[in-house]
Amino acid sequence: MLTVLGLSPEVSLVVVLLFLLVYSFVAGLAGGLFGLGGGIFVVPMLILVFQLPPALAIATSLVAVIATSCGAASTFVGAGIADIRVGMFLEVATVVGGLIGAILTVFVLANYEQVLLFAFVPAVIYPAFLMVQRRAHHAVPDPPRDPLADRLRLHGAFPTETGTWRSFRVTGTRPGFFLSGLAGVVSGLLGIGGGVFYVPAMNVFMNLPVRVASGTSNFMIGVTATASAIVYLLAGRVALFWTVPIVVGMLAGSRLASGYHSRVGTWTFKVIFATILLFTAALMALRGLGYLSA
Numbered sequence: 001m002l003t004v005l006g007l008s009p010e011v012s013l014v015v016v017l018l019f020l021l022v023y024s025f026v027a028g029l030a031g032g033l034f035g036l037g038g039g040i041f042v043v044p045m046l047i048l049v050f051q052l053p054p055a056l057a058i059a060t061s062l063v064a065v066i067a068t069s070c071g072a073a074s075t076f077v078g079a080g081i082a083d084i085r086v087g088m089f090l091e092v093a094t095v096v097g098g099l100i101g102a103i104l105t106v107f108v109l110a111n112y113e114q115v116l117l118f119a120f121v122p123a124v125i126y127p128a129f130l131m132v133q134r135r136a137h138h139a140v141p142d143p144p145r146d147p148l149a150d151r152l153r154l155h156g157a158f159p160t161e162t163g164t165w166r167s168f169r170v171t172g173t174r175p176g177f178f179l180s181g182l183a184g185v186v187s188g189l190l191g192i193g194g195g196v197f198y199v200p201a202m203n204v205f206m207n208l209p210v211r212v213a214s215g216t217s218n219f220m221i222g223v224t225a226t227a228s229a230i231v232y233l234l235a236g237r238v239a240l241f242w243t244v245p246i247v248v249g250m251l252a253g254s255r256l257a258s259g260y261h262s263r264v265g266t267w268t269f270k271v272i273f274a275t276i277l278l279f280t281a282a283l284m285a286l287r288g289l290g291y292l293s294a
Contacts, residue, residue: 016050020245024064027246028253030276031068031195032218038250039065039192039225040124040276044283046242047117054116055105058191059232060242062102062225065191067251069222073215075255081215083156083208086170090180090201091223094194097184098224102231105189116190120284123186124196128274128281143171143207158212168212172205179205180220187221188228195221196277218254 023045024038031038039061046057076082109115149155154170183197195217202213232238 017245020242021249024246024249025253028064028068028250029257030253031065031250032254032257033214038068038254039187039190040196040280042246042250043120043191044280048283050242052242055109055232055237056239056242058105058116058189059229059237060239060246061191062187062229062232063238063243064246064250065187065225066222066229067247068254069218069220069225070251070254073219073222076215076218079215080157080159080165081211082219083154083158083170083212083216084219085152085154085156086202086206086208087216087219089152089154089173090177090198091220093177093181094184094187094198094220094224095227097181097186098188098194098228099184099231101185101188101190102228103188104185106231106235106237109189117284120190120192121281123190123192124277124281128277140207141169143169146171146173148173149206156212158209158215166209168207168209171207176201176206184224184227187224188231191228194224 024042027038027041027045030041042061042064043054043057046052046060047054052060073082077084105116149170152173154173155168156170157165157167160166179197179201180194183194183201186192186197187194198217198220199210199213202208202216203210206213208216229238
């Protein structure tokens with residue numbers, strides 16, 4: 001596994017570690033920028049490039065997602081881009097879902113690689129569709145009233161690119177809560193952090209501006225990933241050789257991402273987001289069909 005281009009084991013080890021650091025830095029940068037957590041890039045890399053068993057790749061990814069959340073969330077919260085009330089409300093569903101997903105993978109699906117690979121495909125295609133179906137640059141100014149959102153005071157405001165603050169009203173708490181619970185299951189099941197569902201759920205169903213949805217997602221993914229990672233850790237699925245360099249790289253990348261978050265146009269943001277998801281889904285489908293096997 002560690003033999004690279006016919007080099008000696010010692011040199012190969014260094015090459016692998018450098019690759020993991022660089023790749024995870026880019027994954028952390030993209031994950032922090034788009035609110036994905038980075039796990040959606042780490043899991044395919046570990047499975048397709050290094051041929052790790054899916055359960056091990058998933059566990060490694062979840063630990064790395066915690067680092068991404070820690071690196072990016074503090075900046076987003078401090079800048080007012082993350083909506084803490086919405087995040088804490090949705091975490092009730094995502095933590096429970098994350099535990100369910102992790103338990104399913106560890107105790108039911110660990111030996112069924114094809115099931116995990118094919119489950120990855122619809123899990124990322126559906127959010128990609130949600131993100132591009134509506135091209136609105138900002139939240140709807142007068143959405144349908146949501147009594148629960150009013151009662152919990154989930155409405156808020158965020159800083160725009162010009163330095164002014166724009167208010168938004170939250171709606172659709174029920175579908176958002178359900179989809180966030182599903183995101184927790186997917187996160188624990190596939191190790192992708194849940195951001196692929198959090199961002200569309202908050203932007204499309206709950207009327208959060210896409211930047212606020214992304215910032216709130218960065219805040220949420222660490223909590224969900226921690227709940228799931230504990231299950232994998234207790235089951236002995238976390239390997240330090242893979243985890244340590246990935247955590248270091250993703251932490252650095254996510255910290256850098258927070259400084260560039262406001263420089264990406266909203267529609268560009270959505271298109272890049274959807275493109276990344278579709279490309280990753282295609283790779284995992286090819287692996288599931290046996291075209292990218294070792």
